[in-house]
Amino acid sequence: MMKLLLVWLIxxxxxxxxxxxxxxxxxxSFYTALIVALxxxxxxxxxxxxxxxxxxxxxxxxxxxxxxxxxxxxxxFVASFxxxxxxxxxxxAVFGAIVYSFISWAATSFILGDKKx
Numbered sequence: 001m002m003k004l005l006l007v008w009l010i011x012x013x014x015x016x017x018x019x020x021x022x023x024x025x026x027x028x029s030f031y032t033a034l035i036v037a038l039x040x041x042x043x044x045x046x047x048x049x050x051x052x053x054x055x056x057x058x059x060x061x062x063x064x065x066x067x068x069x070x071x072x073x074x075x076x077f078v079a080s081f082x083x084x085x086x087x088x089x090x091x092x093a094v095f096g097a098i099v100y101s102f103i104s105w106a107a108t109s110f111i112l113g114d115k116k117x
Contacts, residue, residue: 007108011037014103018096024088025096032084039078048074071097 012033018025027033051070052059059066072094079087087093 003112006112008034008037008041010107010111011041011104014100014107015040017103018100021099022092022096024092026086028084032082036078036082036085039082040074043074043078068094068098071101075100 012030015036016027016030016033019027027036048070051074052067055066055070072090075097076087076090076093079085079093087096
């Protein structure tokens with residue numbers, strides 16, 4: 001349970017860092033980042049697998065690069081209905097999703113790490 005909360009906080013911090021890297025992404029507060037991180041995690045758990053299966057042919061043709069588009073669309077979708085979080089367009093959402101995924105992965109790996117030694 002504690003690990004889940006820590007990953008949620010790391011994801012929120014990664015989201016909160018995006019406006020410092022992209023002018024086209026705006027987020028008002030860390031509280032908003034927490035809400036967006038929660039909604040994104042729910043969508044990634046429930047909706048993303050369905051979208052992945054439905055778009056599998058185009059994902060195979062693009063050698064997996066379409067996954068970045070799916071991540072960007074999900075981030076853009078969340079920005080469309082969460083007050084205090086906005087993304088100026090599709091491509092900023094795609095690039096923001098790529099950077100968000102990288103920051104989240106790196107921070108989670110660094111903080112949680114592999115406990116086997």
